[in-house]
Amino acid sequence: MKPNKKLRIDHLIAAALLFAMAFIAFANVISRYLFHFSFSATEEITINLFVWLTVVGSGIAFERGGQLGMVTLFNVFPKRFQKAAVIFSALLSAALFIIVDIFMIQAIYDEITLFEATSPALGIPVWIYYIGVPVLSVFVFKGIYKNTAAQLNELNTDQAEN
Amino acid sequence: MDILVLTLIFFILMLIGIPIGTSLGISAVITIFQFDLGIGMVGINFSSGIASFPLLAVPFFILAGVLMDKAGLAASIARFFELILGKATGGLAMVSVFTCMFWGAMSGSGPATTAAVGLILLAPMIKHGYDKNFAGALIANASDLSIIIPPSIAFIIYGSITNVSVGALFVAGIVPGILTGIGTALVAYLISKKRGYHGIHQRGNVKEILKALKDAFWAFISPIIILGGIYTGKFTPTEAAVVSVFYSLFVALFIYRSLTWRIFMDVLVDAAVTSSVIMFIVAFAGIFSWTASVTGFIDQAAECIIRISPNAIVMIILINLLLLVLGMFIDAISISYLVMPVLMPVLQAFSIDPLWYGVIFITALAIGQATPPVGVNLFTAANLIGGDVDGVAKQAIPFVLMDILILIILTLIPALCLYLPKIAGLY
Numbered sequence: 001m002k003p004n005k006k007l008r009i010d011h012l013i014a015a016a017l018l019f020a021m022a023f024i025a026f027a028n029v030i031s032r033y034l035f036h037f038s039f040s041a042t043e044e045i046t047i048n049l050f051v052w053l054t055v056v057g058s059g060i061a062f063e064r065g066g067q068l069g070m071v072t073l074f075n076v077f078p079k080r081f082q083k084a085a086v087i088f089s090a091l092l093s094a095a096l097f098i099i100v101d102i103f104m105i106q107a108i109y110d111e112i113t114l115f116e117a118t119s120p121a122l123g124i125p126v127w128i129y130y131i132g133v134p135v136l137s138v139f140v141f142k143g144i145y146k147n148t149a150a151q152l153n154e155l156n157t158d159q160a161e162n
Numbered sequence: 163m164d165i166l167v168l169t170l171i172f173f174i175l176m177l178i179g180i181p182i183g184t185s186l187g188i189s190a191v192i193t194i195f196q197f198d199l200g201i202g203m204v205g206i207n208f209s210s211g212i213a214s215f216p217l218l219a220v221p222f223f224i225l226a227g228v229l230m231d232k233a234g235l236a237a238s239i240a241r242f243f244e245l246i247l248g249k250a251t252g253g254l255a256m257v258s259v260f261t262c263m264f265w266g267a268m269s270g271s272g273p274a275t276t277a278a279v280g281l282i283l284l285a286p287m288i289k290h291g292y293d294k295n296f297a298g299a300l301i302a303n304a305s306d307l308s309i310i311i312p313p314s315i316a317f318i319i320y321g322s323i324t325n326v327s328v329g330a331l332f333v334a335g336i337v338p339g340i341l342t343g344i345g346t347a348l349v350a351y352l353i354s355k356k357r358g359y360h361g362i363h364q365r366g367n368v369k370e371i372l373k374a375l376k377d378a379f380w381a382f383i384s385p386i387i388i389l390g391g392i393y394t395g396k397f398t399p400t401e402a403a404v405v406s407v408f409y410s411l412f413v414a415l416f417i418y419r420s421l422t423w424r425i426f427m428d429v430l431v432d433a434a435v436t437s438s439v440i441m442f443i444v445a446f447a448g449i450f451s452w453t454a455s456v457t458g459f460i461d462q463a464a465e466c467i468i469r470i471s472p473n474a475i476v477m478i479i480l481i482n483l484l485l486l487v488l489g490m491f492i493d494a495i496s497i498s499y500l501v502m503p504v505l506m507p508v509l510q511a512f513s514i515d516p517l518w519y520g521v522i523f524i525t526a527l528a529i530g531q532a533t534p535p536v537g538v539n540l541f542t543a544a545n546l547i548g549g550d551v552d553g554v555a556k557q558a559i560p561f562v563l564m565d566i567l568i569l570i571i572l573t574l575i576p577a578l579c580l581y582l583p584k585i586a587g588l589y
Contacts, residue, residue, distance in 0.1 A: 007427070011427070011431045014430065014431050014434035014435070015427055015430035015431050015434065017434070018221060018225065018430050018433060018434045018437075019430055021218070021221070021222075022222060022225065022404055022407050022408070025218065025222070025400070025401075025404040026404045026405070026407070026408050029397070029401045029404060029405060033396075043215060046215075046218060047212075047213040047214060047215060047218065048209075048213055050212055050213060050217070050218055050221065050441075051209045051212045051213050053221065053434055053437070053438065054212050054437070054438045054441040054442065054445065055438075056434070056438070057434040057435050057437060057438025057439075057441075058183075058438045058439075058441075058442045060431065060434070060435045060438070061435045061438050061439045061442070064435065066435060066439055067181035067182075067183060067184075067439060067442065068181065068182050068183070068439060068443065068493050068496070069176070069179050069180060069181040069182055069185075070176055070177060070179060070182070070491055070492065071179055072491065073177050073178065073179065074178060074179030077178075085178050085179055085180075088178075088180070089178075089179065089180045089181065089184065092175070092180055092184050092188050093180075093181060093184040095188070096184055096187040096188055096191065096446075099191055099201075099204060100204055100205050100208045101205070102205075103201065103202050103203070103204045103205035103206075104205030104206070104208075104209075105205075106202060106205070107202075107205050107206055129209075130205070130206075130209065133205065133208070133209055
């Protein structure tokens with residue numbers, strides 16, 4: 001990976017989330033083994049930050065073209081098919097996150113107006129944990145868009161060269 | 163619409179190069195919608211598929227691996243083995259195998275090991291007259307099999323799907339991991355002897371070796387902390403993972419002094435992305451297998467498989483063959499989610515031990531990943547040597563044959579996997 005000069009907001013969020021998760025988990029281990037004092041209720045925070053991390057990280061992974069997929073067949077497609085497949089793939093990935101977001105927002109709305117459920121360990125309203133998914137998925141859409149643009153660009157230049 | 167049609171949709175999406183996570187998610191969403199299974203739960207299911215304490219070991223082990231890589235620990239491990247083994251026939255080849263093994267004992271992922279060790283050892287091997295495709299194939303294979311050596315992300319995922327203790331799986335992987343390492347080193351030695359790949363220089367003297375040992379000391383301690391903690395029951399795998407994160411951070415900051423804020427930032431981002439690539443698949447694969455299960459597809463598929471043969475060994479051989487083929491095309495994590503839910507009832511019907519089977523399963527998948535024509539690790543290796551995959555793939559064949567031999571031995575002698583977890587009281 002090239003070290004980029006400017007700090008990017010998505011990178012910053014991903015790094016902060018991962019470090020926070022590791023730090024909380026480590027503090028837990030230390031306090032349990034050294035001081036025989038457990039605040040394992042914070043585990044709840046760690047695993048929910050993990051969900052947020054996955055959303056931000058997926059966005060960066062999309063942008064870097066790093067999502068795992070089978071490219072064997074794709075590589076032998078004619079260029080026009082490849083372009084179509086790239087666009088189709090972007091639309092499906094975006095659609096998937098839109099669906100997740102819609103029902104997540106629905107769940108948040110229900111929680112705030114109706115259920116008002118709180119988390120089992122810390123008593124935090126659960127919608128606070130939920131809200132990271134739709135908010136952070138902005139970076140997923142951005143990543144999908146950037147990668148698709150880059151891939152199409154590359155396919156176009158290839159075509160121009162041939 | 164029949165559930166088979168939906169499975170077909172998944173395979174078509176995957177074949178045209180749609181990311182596997184997206185393919186799984188979209189076909190699951192269509193199924194949920196079609197069978198009216200409660201589409202409103204998709205959001206919550208996505209998040210609950212990720213929010214699990216055992217799975218936290220995934221980002222933590224990845225982070226620890228990236229940290230140690232950036233700290234430069236791989237180079238000092240390689241240096242130590244070079245001073246001891248470098249002079250022997252095929253010396254550098256064997257140095258590569260043992261470095262991969264040790265790296266595998268600190269990092270949990272195959273391609274990451276290929277990249278870390280490959281960057282250090284490929285160039286010297288090629289410089290000393292090794293065929294570059296052979297060198298690439300060797301490192302791809304050795305790193306791939308290193309996923310059997312704990313800690314291993316593949317085991318964490320297997321444990322999370324099957325509810326087998328990840329700690330027990332880690333300990334069960336120790337002996338098979340060492341066996342495959344020795345097997346790979348043996349093949350490397352025999353080929354080197356035949357082709358006349360000589361050793362590099364005089365063996366290091368005691369003073370040099372001690373110095374190298376001192377430099378690599380912090381690296382060698384790491385597996386002892388991770389595995390020792392799990393083996394003695396002090397840590398869960400997730401706790402061991404987070405301890406190894408802070409251990410590597412300590413080593414990088416204070417021993418090797420190779421960490422700046424800027425690098426640390428990149429390390430965190432890289433680890434976050436690598437972990438997310440896995441968790442993206444895990445989240446949607448979870449929804450996918452849930453839909454396959456409530457629609458009764460898994461039971462039907464399992465029944466079909468059980469009817470194929472009444473003999474457990476025949477069954478395992480057939481499944482292994484299937485896994486080897488799948489592993490050539492798809493990554494180990496996706497396969498685990500696609501195959502394990504169906505296999506669990508099958509294992510039960512044949513009273514096959516799921517802990518022992520976990521090692522067999524992951525070994526078979528690992529072999530697939532290092533096998534022509536596709537094999538994800540072969541790609542990483544081909545990239546590093548600037549060659550093409552076909553050339554590397556051809557050289558990988560003898561290693562794959564050895565791996566299959568070891569897989570057969572592990573299948574025939576379950577004690578190789580089960581003895582350690584049993585005496586550790588983990589199983």
